[in-house]
Amino acid sequence: MLKKLFQSFRPPAPSVHHIRTTPQVLNSGQHSLQRHQFSRHAVGIVERLQQAGYQAYLVGGCVRDLLLGITPKDFDVATSATPEQVRAEFRNARIIGRRFKLVHVHFGREIIEVATFRAHHPEDDEADSHLSSRHQSGRILRDNVYGTLEDDAQRRDFTINALYYDPVAERILDYANGVHDVRNKLIRLIGDPLQRYQEDPVRMLRAVRFAAKLDFSIERRTVQPIRELATSLRDIPAARLFEESLKLFLSGQAADTFEMLVDLQLFDHLYPASAYALEFNPTYTHRLIRNALVNTDLRVAQGKPVTPAFLFAALLWPALPMRAAHLQAQGLPPIPAIQEAAHELISEQCQRVAIPKRFTLPIKEIWDMQERLPRRTGKRADALLENPRFRAGYDFLLLRESAGEHTDGLGQWWTEYQELPDSERRAMIRDLAGRDEEAAAPRNGRRRRRIGGAEE
Known part of the structure; x- marks a missing residue:
């Protein structure tokens, strides 16, 4: 089990804690992805948004999983269009969420989730503390600060989730050496781990879940602060931790997940x-x-x-x-x-x-x-x-x-x-x-x- 907690016997990765302003571009001959592997509805959304003048990409888990030969459960789209602009393009779209505003585009029983590019939060002005998007612990309370594609890549949690696939040009945009970490089976946070966990302590649970699900190791700097910050899970709403528990224990790798939660002292603060x-x-x-x-x-x-x-x-x-x-x-x-x-x-x-x-x-x-x-x-x-x-x-x-x-x-x-x-x-x-x-x-x-x- 410890093999999943730390990077071991793996080549050192380039520095990925700072996002490139210019992504590494992998054209169709440099990767294994093909547009027909993705949901045709998700591809259609990307095409329509691009035709309307917006940037749009398939992003995150579906790109990661297909690179690993895993069939994705969901297909997500990231775009420069605001939720209101996305809804204007699709009559079958519905805006959901408050803390993190999203658009769900419905195609029968299939739902494609469309998110606007996010940016990091500016430091909150103390004079406007009643409007603050952060808790004093550093935890993000609201997350509707929109930004550029580069901003969006930087604020994603793990490098392997910061991969953008353009099904029109059939290319991958990689701002964080995510393809490297997919190939080397590493879970690595983007940015400073201490700060990223303070922003959202659930990221500690996500690191464990992805390591167990994908049979990856957690990179050393990413795992190091977890025991120290495990108590911050007490700040997370109990309803959210129930949903996270279902993901942890019903994804097919519950036994390994349990061992890792105990090893990292996260189980203590859940149960x-x-x-x-x-x-x-x-x-x-x-x-x-x-x-x-x-x-x-x-x-x-x-x-x-x-x-x-x-x-x-x-x-x-x-x-x-x-x-x-x-x-x-x-x-x-x-x-x-x-x-x-x-x-x-x-x-x-x-x-x-x-x-x-x-x-x-x-x-x-x-x-x-x-x-x-x-x-x-x-x-x-x-x-x-x-x-x-x-x-x-x-x-x-x-x-x-x-x-x-x-x-x-x-x-x-x-x-x-x-x-x-x-x-x-x-x-x-x-x-x-x-x-x-x-x-x-x-x-x-x-x-x-x-x-x-x-x-x-």
Whole structure:
């Protein structure tokens, strides 16, 4: 994993921390891109804007990914036209955003994002502090200062995202040696890393995400300030960090992303209770979270749906047992203790990463199912099978077992029970009642039970 954190065994790159005023131009014979590889709608937007007298290019991730042989998910356009001028050219266009004003041009289900060239922010006048575009920490609050193509290249985050492709002339404009870094698999910030992270601390998460997604290394100067500035993630709105979390963990490289977030101490400020669990019970916590993320990556690779609720349930679960045990020690029965501990944990977590209610409710249900699954006597087992959260709860039980948690064969029991005809299920229940009914249904909270790798 450390190979992704630092540049290693790679040739030194030219200085790229200052943008060229004249770009390196790669003509069609000097690169592998062809205009038919791009969305025809995006190419059409570029052509129409150029015909109207504006500068316009395909930019960013779509150029980078196609150079790497990856099929882009989105196609973005950068232009000298203002949002209002773009909207005037396209009846199917809509201006969105306030902090960062953009235009979405709709072609059925495909949306092409068009952004006006941005410039760096001038130093804010203290007399106009109520209109300031920056927080006192240096974080940018509003970002609608328009500029030239050169300005736009300079204010982009990473060199590999500052590549402009002109599908009309079939050439790449490279202001920051981005092609060099694509070829050498490097994540490198444009400008001074300390300042760029202070402008937007989410860039630290983006550096990790791109390194994991592309299997790139993070250049030394780019990685160096991250641990020092990790606490600045607390200044980012919790709703934005939820969106970033989805990108981090649902892009197909969640397991590697998790390792890098922990290494760089970023995980501590996204999921503080889980980070504490990593210190308190490191083997179990690390194994459970990593196994969940490996399974997530496998589902993404297979094109299967991924449920964010299950993912967040796994990320937060290792922090739950101690809280529930504490509440049980105060006299709460097991299920109410789990429910109250879950409520506290999720409420605290949402102060950092604002997990929406449509996910927090199933998270609690998955956790609640962990206390119900051992209670199988009588008609309870069949009632649990009919519960709409049974499958998620059962899968979560298997995840806990895969992390080394001892459940007295509970996962195997449920695996067999689901596959048997009704008559044999009844025999399993009778056998269970005869052997360990008391162990399956504790009374008065006297029995000590292990939940989530911790003894209650």
